[in-house]
Amino acid sequence: xxxxxxxxxxxxxxxxxxxxxxxxxxxxxxxxxxxxxxxxxxxxxxxxxxxxxxxxxxxxxxxxxxxxxxxxxxxxxxxxxxxxxxxxxxxxxxxxxxxxxxxxxxxxxxxxxxxxxxxxxxxxxxxxxxxxxxxxxxxxxxxxxxxxxxxxxxxxxxxxxxxxxxxxxxxxxxxxxxxxxxxxxxxxxxxxxxxxxxxxxxxxxxxxxxxxxxxxxxxxxxxxxxxxxxxxxxxxxxxxxxxxxxxxxxxxxxxxxxxxxxxxxxxxxxxxxxxxxxxxxxxxxxxxxxxxxxxxxxxxxxxxxxxxxxxxxxxxxxxxxxxxxxxxxxxxxxxxxxxxxxxxxxxxxxxxxxxxxxxxxxxxxxxxxxxxxxxxxxxxxxxxxxxxxxxxxxxxxxxxxxxxxxxxxxxx
Amino acid sequence: xxxxxxxxxxxxxxxxxxxxxxxxxxxxxxxxxxxxxxxxxxxxxxxxxxxxxxxxxxxxxxxxxxxxxxxxxxxxxxxxxxxxxxxxxxxxxxxxxxxxxxxxxxxxxxxxxxxxxxxxxxxxxxxxxxxxxxxxxxxxxxxxxxxxxxxxxxxxxxxxxxxxxxxxxxxxxxxxxxxxxxxxxxxxxxxxxxxxxxxxxxxxxxxxxxxxxxxxxxxxxxxxxxxxxxxxxxxxxxxxxxxxxxxxxxxxxxxxxxxxxx
Numbered sequence: 001x002x003x004x005x006x007x008x009x010x011x012x013x014x015x016x017x018x019x020x021x022x023x024x025x026x027x028x029x030x031x032x033x034x035x036x037x038x039x040x041x042x043x044x045x046x047x048x049x050x051x052x053x054x055x056x057x058x059x060x061x062x063x064x065x066x067x068x069x070x071x072x073x074x075x076x077x078x079x080x081x082x083x084x085x086x087x088x089x090x091x092x093x094x095x096x097x098x099x100x101x102x103x104x105x106x107x108x109x110x111x112x113x114x115x116x117x118x119x120x121x122x123x124x125x126x127x128x129x130x131x132x133x134x135x136x137x138x139x140x141x142x143x144x145x146x147x148x149x150x151x152x153x154x155x156x157x158x159x160x161x162x163x164x165x166x167x168x169x170x171x172x173x174x175x176x177x178x179x180x181x182x183x184x185x186x187x188x189x190x191x192x193x194x195x196x197x198x199x200x201x202x203x204x205x206x207x208x209x210x211x212x213x214x215x216x217x218x219x220x221x222x223x224x225x226x227x228x229x230x231x232x233x234x235x236x237x238x239x240x241x242x243x244x245x246x247x248x249x250x251x252x253x254x255x256x257x258x259x260x261x262x263x264x265x266x267x268x269x270x271x272x273x274x275x276x277x278x279x280x281x282x283x284x285x286x287x288x289x290x291x292x293x294x295x296x297x298x299x300x301x302x303x304x305x306x307x308x309x310x311x312x313x314x315x316x317x318x319x320x321x322x323x324x325x326x327x328x329x330x331x332x333x334x335x336x337x338x339x340x341x342x343x344x345x346x347x348x349x350x351x352x353x354x355x356x357x358x359x360x361x362x363x364x365x366x367x368x369x370x371x372x373x374x375x376x377x378x379x380x381x382x383x384x385x386x387x388x389x390x391x392x393x394x395x396x397x398x399x400x401x402x403x404x405x406x407x408x409x410x411x412x
Numbered sequence: 413x414x415x416x417x418x419x420x421x422x423x424x425x426x427x428x429x430x431x432x433x434x435x436x437x438x439x440x441x442x443x444x445x446x447x448x449x450x451x452x453x454x455x456x457x458x459x460x461x462x463x464x465x466x467x468x469x470x471x472x473x474x475x476x477x478x479x480x481x482x483x484x485x486x487x488x489x490x491x492x493x494x495x496x497x498x499x500x501x502x503x504x505x506x507x508x509x510x511x512x513x514x515x516x517x518x519x520x521x522x523x524x525x526x527x528x529x530x531x532x533x534x535x536x537x538x539x540x541x542x543x544x545x546x547x548x549x550x551x552x553x554x555x556x557x558x559x560x561x562x563x564x565x566x567x568x569x570x571x572x573x574x575x576x577x578x579x580x581x582x583x584x585x586x587x588x589x590x591x592x593x594x595x596x597x598x599x600x601x602x603x604x605x606x607x608x609x610x611x612x613x614x615x616x617x618x619x620x621x622x623x624x625x626x627x628x629x630x631x632x633x634x635x636x637x638x639x640x641x642x643x644x645x646x647x648x649x650x651x652x653x654x655x656x657x658x659x660x661x662x663x664x665x666x667x668x669x670x671x672x673x674x
Contacts (some may be wrong), residue, residue, distance in 0.1 A: 003631065027475065027502065036499075040475035043503025043631045044641065061632065081576055142573065143580075144542070145551055168574045173554035176539035179507065180546035185635035186506060188537035206536075207641065214638050221635035259551040259583040263568065266577050279673065303673065311533075315448065321592060327536045336673050346644050347536060357671060359664060365652075371644065375667060376652040383657025384664070391665040395674045 002060040004037055004048070011035045015052040022051050063220055068161070068199050071222040074100045075160040076128075077151075077175075078111040079168050081142070081265075083119040088166030090235035092228060093126045096164055097236065099195045108132060108160060112150040114140035117246065124242035126235070131246045132158070138256040141265060142170050144177055145258040151178040153251045160223050161199050167227035179225045185218030186225040189327055191232055191350050201226060206327060206346040213346065229331040231275060232354070272306060274323055279305025279336045282325060282352075285312045286341020286363065286381055293318055295385045296340055302392045305336070310348050326351040340381045344369025361385070413466030413562075414523040415457040418513060418544070419450040419485060421478040422534040446481040449529030451488075451597035456559065456590050457527050458489045458598070464562060466524075467491045471516050473501060473509060479613050486608035487600030494520060498617035503631030506535075510543030512629055515621040517548065525567065526587040530555070538589070545587040552587040553580050558594065 016030040027040035028047060035055075047056045074096040079086035089109075096107045106129040111120050113135065120131045134150045151174075154160075163178070165171040167189050179186035191213075192204035200217050201224040207214035218224040274280060281303065283296035300307035309319035311326060325332055326348040337355040342348065344360070344367055352358070353372045360373035361381050370376040377384065392398075424443035457468045470485040472478050473496040482493035496516045504512060517526065526545070531538035538554070545552035555572040560579065562568075568581045569588060582588070618624060627633060653663055668674045 037502065038475045039473075039497045039499055039501050040477075041499065041502035042638075044638065079574070081573065086574055141578065144553070148546075169555045169572050170574065172538050173542055173552070176506065176510075176542035177546045177552070179539075180510060180543040183507065183635070186539060187636060188506075188539055202639075203636075206644075207638070212641050213644050215640045215642070216636050217639050218636050259586070260553065261581045262578055263581055264579040265573075266579070268575060268577055303668075328531060328533070336668075336671070349644065357673075359667075361660075368644075370650070370652065374650055375664070376650055377660050377664065378652065378654045379657060379660045384661045387658050387661035388664055391661055392668070392674055395665065395669065 002058055004041070004043070004045075005057045005059050006035055006037070007055055007057060008035070010052070010055045015055050019047050019051045019055060023047055066220055066222060068222060071159045071161040071199070073106045073108050073158065073160040074162045074164065075108040075110050075154070075158070075223075077163065077165040077171065078109050078113075078120075078123065078131075079166045079171055080111075080113060080116070080119065082140070083113055083116045085119060085122065086166060086168060086230070087235065088168060088171075088228070088230040089123075090126055091230070091233040092164045092166060093123070093128055094236040095193055095228070095233040096162075097127050099162065099193065099201075102195050103197065103199055105161065105199075106130060108158065110134075110151065110154050110163075112136075112139045112147050117248075120246050121242060124244045124246070125238045125240070127239070127243065129244045131244065132249050133246060134249050134251060136253065136256060138253070138258075141262040143258055143260050143262060144173050145260055146256045147174055148177045148181060149255040150251070152181060153249065153255070155182060155223060157249075162195070162201050163223050163225050164193075165225065165227045167229045171227055175225055175227050182221075182223065184221040184223060184225060185216075186227070187216045187218075188227050189350070190226045190228050193226060193228070193233075200224070206350045229351070231331045231333040274306050274308045274325070275330050275332055277306035277332065278334050279303050280325075280332055280334045280338070280352075280355075281305060281307045282337060282339040282342055283307065283309045283313055283319065284340055284342030284362075285310065287313070287318075290316075290318045292382075295381065295389075298389050299338065299340070299385055299392075302389055302396065302398065303336075303338075305334075308332070310342055339369055339373075340385060342369050343367050344372065413460060413464045413525070414521075415460060415466060415468045416517060416520060416523050416526045417450070417453050417457045417468060417470045417485070417490070418526065418528045418541070419454065419470050419472045419481055420447045420532050421445070421472065421474050421481045422447045422532055444477070444480070446484055447529060447532045447534075449531060449533070449592060451529075452590050452592055452594050453527040453529045454485055454488055454490065455595045455597040459595055460525075460559070460562065461489075469493065469520060471496070471513065471520065473497070473504075473512055473516070476615075479615075482613045483608070483611075484600055486611055487605045488598055489601075489604065492614070494614045494616060496616050498629075500618045500626055501630045503634065504629065505634035505636045506537055506539045506543060507635055508629055508631075508633035510540050511547055511633060513540065514544045514547035515623055516616055517544070518622055519616060519620065522585075524584040526550075526585075528587065528589040530589055530591055541587055541589040548585075548587070550585050550587060551582050552589070553582055554589045556588045556590045556594065
């Protein structure tokens with residue numbers, strides 16, 4: 001850890017103004033001949049690396065290094081409802097195996113629940129070395145307090161180096177609670193994970209609300225926690241034989257008392273889930289009015305796919321939040337995705353770039369979406385899409401069935 | 413009922429990019445706004461206050477100019493506001509941010525409930541709320557879809573889960589983070605703007621905190637470190653098509669046929 005030190009003797013109008021300009025966060029202020037760094041600083045150290053030489057210096061402060069060799073193993077949290085395992089768990093097991101192989105660690109699963117032994121056995125078909133189950137009535141339903149207590153017990157006893165948690169609604173609530181309890185680092189929504197020889201987890205995610213990726217490490221704290229969205233990593237093939245073992249853990253049940261009381265669980269209404277769709281048409285900001293959303297609906301319809309939107313479309317109220325793709329919405333991995341007038345901020349592309357085929361239509365040749373698209377189409381959606389819909393209808397023999405620009409009746 | 417709402421100032425646009433050659437961040441304008449998800453938290457708090465009485469206080473951490481969003485909260489109906497601002501807080505990751513906010517909240521006296529938005533639009537992590545709850549040793553529920561019932565000692569809410577909805581009762585004091593659309597946020601009122609024009613915002617720095625250990629704040633208190641920032645990968649084997657609308661529509665149709673989507 002360290003801090004930024006300003007060499008005031010090198011500060012003059014020229015160097016100061018250069019520094020003020022170079023800071024992407026507006027954190028450097030120059031007032032009445034005095035240069036200051038304010039609380040907006042994100043310690044990106046661009047001012048040190050790219051600013052006038054020597055004016056701002058980064059001073060390392062000595063730290064007491066922890067003994068990383070005390071921590072071994074990559075653990076995956078088993079996200080589930082009543083023992084039914086969420087598929088993100090298998091994807092994380094796949095990634096955990098890859099990482100574990102590099103540093104010769106075992107792969108663990110941590111599974112709190114009630115009467116879950118049979119469900120735990122299934123995990124052994126995916127290459128897990130050891131599944132730790134905590135089987136108590138108090139753990140029947142997800143409760144962030146009791147589940148955190150389980151993690152505390154597990155971490156103290158097994159000392160895993162890395163813990164991977166699916167970035168589901170429950171995982172995103174649980175992971176920070178666990179991280180804060182151990183005063184350790186947590187990186188949300190990683191899109192790439194790797195591990196260094198010294199067991200530091202390399203975590204890559206979109207950052208700073210812009211079109212930027214950040215590589216993040218947790219160099220002096222253990223365990224290292226990361227969450228990953230569903231459909232980012234690949235699940236391994238299920239094998240017929242089961243390997244590894246199941247360990248039933250016991251813990252102090254006083255720790256399973258909670259200020260939270262789960263009164264009821266209800267199944268959600270079955271809704272079309274864009275995460276599962278094979279073909280998706282995405283409406284972006286180039287769509288001018290709510291009525292024109294029919295361009296996207298209709299194209300999705302003739303292709304037999306789903307439609308979705310970007311954050312601005314959701315904020316405008318033109319599309320349901322459940323149909324939002326991106327870091328604040330859903331992650332999708334369809335076979336085909338067609339984006340209509342989407343600019344392609346990294347927050348969006350992080351949620352869709354693993355699609356098999358990406359077609360992007362945008363008027364602006366410089367749009368960021370073209371850097372992820374397989375087929376970048378520079379043009380106006382209003383000129384292309386109606387003709388495209390017509391073409392597809394002809395190909396499919398649907399001519400005349402649907403009026404052009406029809407307002408959707410049952411969909412939102 | 414004493415309610416605290418955590419808010420954050422975020423960039424007004426998401427158009428920050430990296431120059432691929434120099435690696436320098438290019439920012440277009442530095443306009444800022446209140447994190448849109450916080451409006452839902454503030455609205456939830458104001459509705460609870462209207463129904464059950466009490467006060468709504470807001471807290472934020474940021475540079476001095478973050479005072480603007482506290483004033484905006486006043487215009488919506490917040491009673492008091494605290495800004496945590498100190499260059500020693502700079503470079504804070506989730507853990508250090510949560511710790512700083514929890515320390516600031518301790519200076520605000522007793523409370524029944526803390527309400528946060530779902531996440532911010534610049535960090536997008538949704539992690540700060542739960543970490544604050546852990547530091548304050550209070551229960552939390554994230555992804556709150558609805559507030560169902562409030563008594564003088566607890567609150568019952570609907571929580572969103574991957575495939576189910578859980579109804580949970582939480583004892584006070586507690587923290588909830590609310591989903592977008594829990595209530596329609598009100599607009600700032602001109603009348604309140606006039607009334608609160610000269611209202612003081614309390615500014616706290618490190619030396620005002622209970623824990624004055626510099627090592628727990630800012631970059632020093634952050635277990636995670638950004639090793640490098642870089643522009644997203646380019647897709648190497650892509651095709652770019654140009655032409656008239658009709659030509660392009662035909663080209664797309666043919667490609668979709670070739671790929672057997674039609």
